[in-house]
Amino acid sequence: MKKTSFQHMPCPVAQALEVIGDSWNVLILREAFYGASRFDDFVQALGIPTNTLTRRLKDLVAGGLLERQAYSEKPTRYEYLLSAKARELRSLMLVLLQWGNRHGNVDVAQTILVDSLTGEPADLVLVDRVTGLPVSSRHRVLRPSRDSTPARSFAFPEPETALS
């Protein structure tokens, strides 16, 4: 079954999903953030079928998210390390983590993010680097239209809670 390609959609959200839009891919990257790098690490952590893992690792290397490096010779064995652009997905992982904690399956134990110095749970919020202000309705997305008419401006609606 050929996957739909989102590569040519004039939208960076679609383009990001083209590379990371598969749930297994996101979980493999999550494990890499936790320090996994070898095939067996991923199998053990995720319970992922080995043929699925082989295919996904190949895709992630082709997409420039993982870098394959030999860690032994005779026999040659490879490990998979996060690339610079994959490391920039750290915010995505943390945003998913917070949302999942709030809205995921409550029967499953929570995984929390804490400040290791204070021991306090961290509550992460997205702010404008320059103003330090949380994202608000002041922030508007300028999205080019498909047919080269002038860009239109769209506001993301005001969040229900300050967290969003």
Next chain:
Amino acid sequence: MKKTSFQHMPCPVAQALEVIGDSWNVLILREAFYGASRFDDFVQALGIPTNTLTRRLKDLVAGGLLERQAYSEKPTRYEYLLSAKARELRSLMLVLLQWGNRHGNVDVAQTILVDSLTGEPADLVLVDRVTGLPVSSRHRVLRPSRDSTPARSFAFPEPETALS
């Protein structure tokens, strides 16, 4: 083809993906953030096959991300509105947007986020709400293990750039 379920993995990232891990679902939600609510809005904006859209809207309603409301009677027609928990995915959309702008297909026009008062592009960064400090290696994820042994602590590696 039955989709793998991530619902019982003891990790909030996996649980978030259980609900939103399909690329079409994320794009449908993106359009809802832009103001789309009706079936035809989504078809027109996304070029999504109608049978795929029907299935995905049903999934998103079942998952509590969209709320189906009648907007006309005779004939009864429905629109799909973002739920409160879907609106909390706003940070996810914006993180995907920024990452896609930096690492997506450069041949496709960019979509940028601007401050509508100043006209300046917004550069969003994830900070701790209490301390105001960017996420750093001080932030550690406490992940419960599968077999009820004590929780282990994992550090997300230091980002390559201040942006992550």
